[in-house]
Amino acid sequence: MGKYNVHAxxxxxxxxxxxxxxxxxxxxxxxxxxxxxxxxMKNGGHTVYDCTDDTNCTEKQNLQRIVAECNAHTVDYDISxxxxxxxxxxxxxxxxxxxxxxxxNEDVREAAEKICKEVSAALGIRNRGVKSxxxxxxxxxxxxxxxxxxxxxxxxxxxVDRWDANKCADAIYKGITGAAATGSTSxxxxxxxxxxxxxxxxxxxxQAQTHINNVIYAxxxxxxxxxxxxxxxxxxxxxxxxxxxxxxxxSSLSVDGIIGTNTKAAxxxxxxxxxxxxxxxxxxxxxxxxxxxxxxxxxxxGEIGSGCAEALGKFQDTKGLxxxxxxxxxxxxx
Numbered sequence: 001m002g003k004y005n006v007h008a009x010x011x012x013x014x015x016x017x018x019x020x021x022x023x024x025x026x027x028x029x030x031x032x033x034x035x036x037x038x039x040x041m042k043n044g045g046h047t048v049y050d051c052t053d054d055t056n057c058t059e060k061q062n063l064q065r066i067v068a069e070c071n072a073h074t075v076d077y078d079i080s081x082x083x084x085x086x087x088x089x090x091x092x093x094x095x096x097x098x099x100x101x102x103x104x105n106e107d108v109r110e111a112a113e114k115i116c117k118e119v120s121a122a123l124g125i126r127n128r129g130v131k132s133x134x135x136x137x138x139x140x141x142x143x144x145x146x147x148x149x150x151x152x153x154x155x156x157x158x159x160v161d162r163w164d165a166n167k168c169a170d171a172i173y174k175g176i177t178g179a180a181a182t183g184s185t186s187x188x189x190x191x192x193x194x195x196x197x198x199x200x201x202x203x204x205x206x207q208a209q210t211h212i213n214n215v216i217y218a219x220x221x222x223x224x225x226x227x228x229x230x231x232x233x234x235x236x237x238x239x240x241x242x243x244x245x246x247x248x249x250x251s252s253l254s255v256d257g258i259i260g261t262n263t264k265a266a267x268x269x270x271x272x273x274x275x276x277x278x279x280x281x282x283x284x285x286x287x288x289x290x291x292x293x294x295x296x297x298x299x300x301x302g303e304i305g306s307g308c309a310e311a312l313g314k315f316q317d318t319k320g321l322x323x324x325x326x327x328x329x330x331x332x333x334x
Contacts, residue, residue: 001044001045001046001047002041002046002047002075002076002077002176002177003046003047003048003073003074003075003076004041004046004047004048004049004075004076004077004078004079004176005048005049005051005069005070005073005075005077005078005079005142005144006034006037006038006041006048006049006050006051006052006079006081007034007050007051007052007053007066007069007070007078007079007080007081008027008030008031008033008034008052008081008082009026009027009030009066009080009081009082009138009148010026010027010030010062010082011027011053011054011055011056011057011062012027012031012054012056013025013027013028013218014218014219014220014222015055015056016055016056016057016058016059016061016062017057017058017059017061017062018218019082019083020083020084020085020154020155021085021154021214021215021218022085022153022154022155022156022160022214022215022300023154023155023157023160023214023298023299023300024083024152024154024160024163025154025214025218026082026083026085026154029083029151029154029163029165030081030082030083030151031052032165032166032169033081033151033165033168033169033172034050034052034081034169035169036165036166036168036169036170037079037081037169037172037173038050040169040170040173040181040182041173041177043181043182044173044177044179044181044182046177047075049069049070049073049075051066051069051070051073051078052066053065053066053069063137063138063141066080066138067137067138067141067142070138070142070143070144070146071141071142071143074144075144076144076145077108077111077144077145077146077147077176078138078142078144078145078146078147079146079147079149079172079176080138080139080146080147080148080149081149081151081172082148082149082150082151083150083151083152083153083154084096084100084150084151084152084153084154085153085154085155086153086155086156096153096155096156096159097125097126097152097153097156097158097159098120098125098126098127098128098152098153098156098159099115099116099119099120099123099125099126099127099128099149099150099151099152100116100128100129100130100131100150101113101115101116101129101130101131101147101148101149101150102130102131102132102133102136102139102147102148102150103130103131103132103133103139103146103147103148104132104133104134104136104139104140104146105139105145105146106132107145108145108146108147109130111147111175111176112130112147113129113130114174114175114176114178115147115149115171115172115175115176116128116129116130116175117175118171118172118174118175119149119151119168119171119172119175121171122164122167122168122170122171123152123159123162123163123164123167123168123171124162125152125158125159125162128150136148149172151168151172152168155300155301157299157300157301160300169181201227201292202227203227204289204290204292204293204294205227205228205229205233205289205290205292206225206226206227207289207298208233208237208286208287208289208290209223209224209225209226209227209233209236209290210225211286211289211298212233212236212237212239212240212286212290213225213236215240215243215300216236216239216240216243216255217236223236229290229291229292233290235257236257237283237286237287237290238257238258238259238263239255239256239257240283240286240287241263241266241267241280241283241287241332242254242255242256242257242263242266243255243279244278244279244280244282244283245266245270245279245280247278247279248278248279248280249266251266253266259333267329267332267333268329270327270328270329270332271326271327271328271329272284272304272326272327273304273309273312273324273325273326273327274304274305274306274308274309274325275303275304276303276304277301277302277303277304278301278302279300279301279302280302280327281299281301281302281303281304281308282298282299282300282301282302283302284302284304284308284312284327285297285298285299285302285304285308286298287332288308288311288312288315291315293311293312293314293315294307294311295307295308295311295312296308296310296311309325310325312325312326312327312331313325315331315334316331319331319334321334
């Protein structure tokens with residue numbers, strides 16, 4: 001039987017140096033994967049140590065504490081569990097979507113390739129393959145052979161639609177050990193509900209508030225998820241527009257929640273309708289939720305589909321605007 005260190009990367013969500021945030025929250029989901037993987041290993045008779053750092057600390061402290069815990073045990077492999085982002089700091093290829101494993105020691109390449117293959121097959125996502133680097137602290141400083149698994153992308157719609165933390169963990173286990181996980185069943189997708197079962201206004205506003213918190217207030221200062229479209233929610237929506245406009249146009253609007261001169265100009269320059277793909281489509285979907293209209297899903301990056309366009313038309317009609325299903329200046333400022 002094998003001996004393994006397993007840890008989820010980063011601090012807990014909302015504390016210190018937590019991870020990537022998009023449609024999924026890395027520090028939430030990677031801990032689900034870590035917990036399941038540890039249980040799989042125990043069920044399989046292996047020795048496993050949880051080296052996750054759950055303190056509120058800086059990035060440097062977090063990395064140092066993880067490495068110190070890992071190096072306290074003599075094991076076959078160190079396995080670091082992460083979720084990826086299209087806006088992360090790793091030397092990626094610029095594309096998003098899929099699973100990849102980062103290594104420094106070529107002795108682990110075969111195992112890393114098996115993990116990629118199993119996770120890709122289990123989740124139905126792209127196999128990005130094994131990538132070598134000397135720029136990741138954990139891989140450079142752990143005593144045992146180490147792998148950093150990027151399970152999927154938090155901001156890729158296809159990945160998020162297919163995400164299942166249990167299936168991912170079971171696949172990692174199979175990739176490492178060659179055996180199927182026993183004593184548990186995979187299932188239960190771990191992602192924010194972007195298509196709520198209930199469509200009452202309070203539920204929809206809560207969905208919007210959750211998305212705003214995930215994207216804008218991940219570092220703290222979260223708005224209340226209370227189903228009330230109050231001042232803080234409106235300010236969060238303005239910040240969301242500013243953030244999405246910056247991503248779409250590579251601009252540098254202040255993300256301050258204030259409609260000043262530059263933000264007014266950005267709003268005036270926006271006219272998006274069915275078929276539009278971009279971060280401002282994500283803003284529109286979340287804004288419609290905040291106003292109590294169901295866009296039939298929230299994507300990151302978003303695309304204005306039929307459901308969103310229909311909700312937009314209903315919103316415009318209610319507000320006495322031309323129901324042209326184009327989100328321009330008059331619609332956005334409502």
